[in-house]
Amino acid sequence: MEKRESSTDPRIEIFWLRYSDVLKLFRIPERSIPWYRRHIEFFIADHPNTRLKEHSIATVDAWLSSLGRNPHVNEWQFRQKVDSLRLLFCHCLKLPWADQIEWDHWLSGAKALGKDHPTVARSYEMIEKAVKDPRNRLGKKFPDIYRKYLISMRIADYSPNTEKSYLAWINRFLVFHSEKHPCDCGEIELASFLEHLAINRKVSGATQGLALNALVFFFSRILEQPVGQIGPYQRPKKPKRLPTILSPDEIQRLLGALEPTNRLMIRLMYGTGMRVMECVSVRLKDLDFEYHQITVRAGKGKKDRCVPLPKALASDLRKQVAVVKQIHDTDVAAGYGSVFIPEALARKYPNASYELGWQYLFPASRISQDPRSGIVRRHHIHQTVIQKSIKRAATKSGILKRITSHTLRHSFATHLLESGTDIRTVQELLGHADVSTTMIYTHVAGLGSQGVKSPLDRIG
Template identity: 65%
Template sequence: MEQNETSDPRIAKFWQNYTTLLKRFRIPPKSIPWYRRHVEGFLADHPNVRLRSHSAENVVRWLERIGRDTNIDAWQYRQKVDALRILFGHFLRQPWCSDFDWDRWLNGARALESDHATIARTYEMIEKSVEDPKNHLARTFPDLYRRFLVAIRLPDYSINTEKSYLDWINRYLRFHNNRHPCDCNEPEVASFLEHLTLQRKVANATQSLALNAIVFFYAHVLERPLGKIGPFSRAKKPKRIPTVLSIKEVNSLLIQTKGLNQLILHLMYGTGMRVMECVRLRVLDLDFEYRTIVVRAGKGKKDRTLPMPDVLIAPLQAQIERVKEQHDNDLAGGFGSVFLPDALSRKYPNADKELRWQYLIPASRIAQDPRTGVVRRHHLHQSAVQKMVKRAAEATGIHKRVTSHTLRHSFATHLLEAGSDIRTVQELLGHTDVSTTMIYTHVIGRGGQGARSPLDRLLVESP
């Protein structure tokens, strides 16, 4: 288009109007030329197709193709998607755009970080950890860092616990100006914990986590168990009641989404899965014969089986077909591998390219594995789901604090309201202790708060 722009005033007018629309959408001025280049790139790849003749299939095929280009960063990919969204959805107002799942392509582009819980333990590269400016333990005391990894991984602590413990150990070291931990004793630990309460105003659970990390470090890494730490200011432990949505509120939340986003919310509310459990589902975890969904290595590394909602059978089967089509295209392009946990990739060398191991909710683009350098299609980043839930809640006008975990709370509460046994709900949620599940009885007024207000009785009985 650039070559004929000066000779054809219609083309000049087209770009002028498109630029004006970009400004209305508050696209930064420095990004506007790039939006134009993205549209020009799309048009150049379809030289024989008129602009208004493009279909959703053309856009999908183009986004899938450029999504396999490892030279394109996630932000660049999102920019390309946004350029087409504004062009076809708001400038040309194509009818098919109202049903096009733009969110899937926009939000599914983020790659997993090197310390993401899914892939963090694939390989442990001490050299890269030493280069990390935030990892004071690895930079200052690399031998202690190696001992820490051995100490926390032999008993098979979760990756999230490992990351939390390491973070608090690094904070403890920074607080004492990177002194050698052996030179710090109980008084130094007490001063750090008191600093968290008085200066940082942390919650009780946060202070307890910091204490557990330091106690573990001294006992299992330094092999110098701490004695009596002595008195220090402890953060107060509040009693929190989970936020629960009513049936009507859940329904209004769900109708704000469509496509893959709606399927994700249906899964989370319909089964009570945590957000990471949902995005990590693989094709083999769905059993349509027994109508079950298997959650593997959930919190505490526990597997559990959940009933598959009947209304999701057809949408889940359709999603598998979409995954299969995408996977076939990836294989044809020389890709198609997926991350396998533990040592499965060595035990089954070709399993990473089998359909059954593919993620049910894949990212919209392939990306380089930050640990191994292998180009793979990972699962959708959990932050995309969290942001999507927040946007949907804002659109409904719900004033409660709604997060992705609110759907899990609502699932448990609505089961109890429908008469389900507390032990059944405990098993479905994967709680180790039933006391954790009992919190939902207070939400529905079956616990000590089940009394009726005397004001209601007064107004009813008054003449």
């Protein structure tokens, strides 16, 4: 492996450290920083006789235009390359001509300049709909900023749920400061909003933290005004709560009270410890009946892991696969039959979305339009179907504990520990990055420092 030039020239190493600091300031995920650096290295390699400060609008546009014609460069990769150059020239080197480049055009996914280049409205079909939504203050009053928000979220590869959540907090912030333009807001306005959430809205510390993350992203990535020291503001006390656990008998009562249509999904959640979104997102190819395991793809933190396929559900799962095949055959005959697959794979394998293996194990009851691409296809069942079904079953079973879909995951972990399963194994099955997160179940299971007997029980 060749040595990097930076290892022999301290000035180059200082330059990369400065660039890395800019990326962190603009909230680029840690895992993406090496890729941003690689994009810049490719740009430098393509211009061996030109120093970075000697470049111009023409050279940058020409390079991006040439890159855009490369069929092997995916849309998301192209946008990331554009973003790496934008942060380099505008915020690291701070060259005066850099702000005159049409970064929004390039970031919108337009891979080559021309009369028929794709417009932002065509690249992101939801913009027009969002602008008309009265609840979306950002899209209604500041459509250009909203467009940049969508682009930045897609570049960072955030999930649709995170995209909706962040947008909701940004809209609340704009309503709170309705007399000000977003660009005129700063640390003082951010601190006053966070304090309003804690004092007036009585939100939890986790909710206030989510609002802070959304607004820091908004200021740094969309407005390009990284937040400095926010200053003191009221924070809610963070409670230390133990998870709600159902006993094996209560699990039996809950499962017995379920509607037949949703029973398999909920039994699978308890039998595997999957989160609700992980369960509804399982595809047929993720089932391994020979090794009795299910592969959870891109779980929390974009991590894959394997969970046990309960032998008690093997027969029902095989029947469900047959049902999915029948639905898929009907969809194909009607001219549909595709499902969402990651963009890079969709470009590499254009027919993969029609393959049976990629179909969802628990498909939706009807075909609908994909909110991002506009393609009409069958998605997976909505997670609220499971959540509402669990709530109805909890009421019917007469269990007084507060039961949610996550309660099944807590019970899965606790019952494994009670049966003697090693805590490291439970950590792997749950997908926890740190064993300290899994340790909370030792207290509930009576395996930790709280596993003591009451003195009243000793005297009878």
